[in-house]
Amino acid sequence: MSSSGSFNNEAPLLSITLAQLNPTVGDVVGNAAKALEARARAAEDGADLVMLPELFLLGYPPEDLVLRRSVLAACEREIAKLAASTADGGPALFVPAPRRAADGEGIENAAFFLADGKILASQAKVELPNYGVFDDARVFRPGALPDPITFRGVRIGCLICEDMWLPRVADHLAKHGAELLLVPNGSPFELGKRRRRHELAAERARAANLPLVYLNQVGGQDELVFDGDSFVVDRTGRIVATLPRFAEATATIEFRRGDAGIECLSLGADEVGEDDDDLADVWQAMVLGLRDYVRKTGFPGIVLGLSGGIDSALSLAVAVDALGAQNVRAVRLPSKYTSQQSMDDAQENADRLGVQLDTVPIVETVAALEHTLDETAGALNDLTAQNLQARTRGVLLMALSNQLGLMLLTTGNKSEMSVGYATLYGDMCGGYSVLKDVYKTMVFDLAKWRNTHRPPGALGPNGVVIPEAIIVRPPSAELKPDQTDQDNLPPYDQLDRILHMLIEDELPVADIVAAGEPEAIVRRVQKMLYAAEYKRRQAPPGVKITPRNLSRDRRWPIANGWRE
Numbered sequence: 001m002s003s004s005g006s007f008n009n010e011a012p013l014l015s016i017t018l019a020q021l022n023p024t025v026g027d028v029v030g031n032a033a034k035a036l037e038a039r040a041r042a043a044e045d046g047a048d049l050v051m052l053p054e055l056f057l058l059g060y061p062p063e064d065l066v067l068r069r070s071v072l073a074a075c076e077r078e079i080a081k082l083a084a085s086t087a088d089g090g091p092a093l094f095v096p097a098p099r100r101a102a103d104g105e106g107i108e109n110a111a112f113f114l115a116d117g118k119i120l121a122s123q124a125k126v127e128l129p130n131y132g133v134f135d136d137a138r139v140f141r142p143g144a145l146p147d148p149i150t151f152r153g154v155r156i157g158c159l160i161c162e163d164m165w166l167p168r169v170a171d172h173l174a175k176h177g178a179e180l181l182l183v184p185n186g187s188p189f190e191l192g193k194r195r196r197r198h199e200l201a202a203e204r205a206r207a208a209n210l211p212l213v214y215l216n217q218v219g220g221q222d223e224l225v226f227d228g229d230s231f232v233v234d235r236t237g238r239i240v241a242t243l244p245r246f247a248e249a250t251a252t253i254e255f256r257r258g259d260a261g262i263e264c265l266s267l268g269a270d271e272v273g274e275d276d277d278d279l280a281d282v283w284q285a286m287v288l289g290l291r292d293y294v295r296k297t298g299f300p301g302i303v304l305g306l307s308g309g310i311d312s313a314l315s316l317a318v319a320v321d322a323l324g325a326q327n328v329r330a331v332r333l334p335s336k337y338t339s340q341q342s343m344d345d346a347q348e349n350a351d352r353l354g355v356q357l358d359t360v361p362i363v364e365t366v367a368a369l370e371h372t373l374d375e376t377a378g379a380l381n382d383l384t385a386q387n388l389q390a391r392t393r394g395v396l397l398m399a400l401s402n403q404l405g406l407m408l409l410t411t412g413n414k415s416e417m418s419v420g421y422a423t424l425y426g427d428m429c430g431g432y433s434v435l436k437d438v439y440k441t442m443v444f445d446l447a448k449w450r451n452t453h454r455p456p457g458a459l460g461p462n463g464v465v466i467p468e469a470i471i472v473r474p475p476s477a478e479l480k481p482d483q484t485d486q487d488n489l490p491p492y493d494q495l496d497r498i499l500h501m502l503i504e505d506e507l508p509v510a511d512i513v514a515a516g517e518p519e520a521i522v523r524r525v526q527k528m529l530y531a532a533e534y535k536r537r538q539a540p541p542g543v544k545i546t547p548r549n550l551s552r553d554r555r556w557p558i559a560n561g562w563r564e
């Protein structure tokens with residue numbers, strides 16, 4: 001980001017390169033190399049300092065990996081090497097990394113200021129988030145309130161992610177003479193988060209009367225997607241510079257000393273808009289989450305069962321946008337209940353996305369299994385027979401995963417996973433899911449959205465990628481004749497409304513009834529939600545999209561005698 005705006009002709013006092021990068025958790029040496037690459041680019045820009053996101057050297061969140069002695073030793077070694085690299089007179093480095101606390105008791109989520117060939121200063125995160133998906137307090141010890149670091153004559157105050165979410169650290173830094181606030185973050189995407197970050201940054205900047213630089217990590221890490229979206233606010237809380245969303249980027253921002261104190265020279269306010277397109281954000285999060293999961297776990301691509309229904313169609317479109325059609329394989333596995341329309345729709349779907357589609361009929365395999373069970377179990381009841389079909393597909397898809405070396409993508413959505421409408425070891429087979437935290441009603445909205453939008457960086461084609469017939473058909477598992485999901489479940493708009501109130505809003509039944517939902521249905525949905533906990537614990541991970549996913553955000557007992 002070049003300097004523009006009213007201070008153009010004044011020499012900057014300090015220029016900082018924001019390195020919005022995508023680390024790999026555990027790849028300490030690789031992450032250090034990334035930091036050095038960013039530093040080389042920053043040197044070309046004439047920057048004084050390169051800033052990296054929270055815990056960049058190890059990657060965030062490191063979970064219990066950070067408890068290993070060898071991991072801390074590797075981080076210490078790389079910090080020493082990075083410090084030595086700054087002896088060349090080029091930019092200083094502000095690198096977040098874990099460290100053992102000075103008294104040897106516990107580990108800190110720290111940040112190191114490396115300049116002139118040495119560690120100029122360091123500090124540790126004070127506020128440790130211990131809610132939702134965050135377990136910082138499990139592995140880290142809180143640091144002491146930090147003092148500003150003086151660099152090139154500027155007193156820089158640093159807040160590490162959650163430190164910005166509460167007033168204590170910013171208040172302390174302001175009181176102790178900070179002139180500029182730097183905030184390295186590991187802040188995962190969720191719907192509504194962007195506005196909250198902007199509001200909090202503005203609040204801290206205004207209260208401290210200081211400009212604030214918010215730098216976030218980007219990339220997928222298991223269930224979390226870090227969306228980047230870094231920005232700078234001035235002392236009035238106005239956003240004056242932004243970095244891209246869901247992509248790596250570096251930008252050099254210049255600061256000068258003005259009448260009121262340190263000021264940002266990069267006035268990019270015109271470019272800043274509060275982009276509130278939830279569907280676009282969700283799409284980008286699913287794409288980046290899947291792309292990084294597959295890349296970071298070392299798969300060349302994915303395979304999935306394509307039924308002609310909306311969930312697998314949408315999962316396929318996300319996979320193609322993330323990985324490219326050549327790295328995605330789809331398989332139709334028709335049973336005796338599979339309609340010709342499903343077969344045709346799946347074919348059109350694969351054709352539109354340019355994906356190779358194979359067909360593996362399951363009729364004979366299911367018949368053989370039924371026959372094998374005959375003597376012991378007699379004629380199979382409805383549910384057993386349905387699940388046997390889903391499990392046959394699971395076995396065959398996992399065999400194809402083994403054979404082709406491709407990860408099996410699971411297609412279950414949040415509505416189904418909430419109420420247990422899926423077969424364990426059947427359609428729940430697989431390594432990862434993009435729809436796990438997306439309600440069925442949003443699945444439909446996303447399909448319509450993708451048919452009219454091609455998001456930036458998408459590897460899939462323009463235009464309609466999900467045939468209209470798939471979007472307008474009533475959802476069906478096609479596990480028995482003329483079956484639709486609505487035989488077993490309330491209509492999806494009602495189900496999703498109730499689930500949202502139970503899961504995201506955590507409302508008691510009485511409040512949901514007071515909001516207009518029929519009590520019998522609310523109780524039934526709540527019962528299904530509680531009873532399906534065992535299934536969710538065995539479900540593959542999937543991209544976090546909402547403020548409360550069905551994994552770390554919601555930790556419920558499986559054996560649970562509580563009924564409301």
Ligand SMILES: Nc1ncnc2c1ncn2[C@@H]1O[C@H](COP(=O)(O)OP(=O)(O)OC[C@H]2O[C@@H]([n+]3cccc(C(=O)O)c3)[C@H](O)[C@@H]2O)[C@@H](O)[C@H]1O
Nearest residue numbers: 383386387390416420421422423424427476477485488534
């Ligand atoms: N608390 C608990 N802890 C551990 N295990 C527990 C358990 N409760 C049951 N189980 C086990 O789980 C079994 C029941 O689970 P499971 O075998 O999966 O079967 P179940 O949940 O009974 O049935 C699957 C449901 O999902 C529907 N479905 C299936 C496939 C696709 C779709 C779709 O549209 O996407 C829908 C299907 O129509 C049916 O309503 C029990 O027989 C028992 O073995």
Ligand SMILES: Nc1ncnc2c1ncn2[C@@H]1O[C@H](COP(=O)(O)OP(=O)(O)OP(=O)(O)O)[C@@H](O)[C@H]1O
Nearest residue numbers: 305306307309310311312332333334411427476477
């Ligand atoms: N005939 C089929 N061919 C290939 N895969 C299938 C078939 N039927 C089911 N599957 C796989 O099992 C998953 C669960 O499918 P099912 O049709 O039972 O329910 P669904 O949740 O409505 O999913 P979809 O909307 O994709 O059909 C599908 O998404 C798909 O991956």
Ligand SMILES: NC(=O)CC[C@H](N)C(=O)O
Nearest residue numbers: 129161162165186187188
């Ligand atoms: N890494 C952190 O401290 C993240 C916590 C913070 N509340 C966020 O989501 O941005």
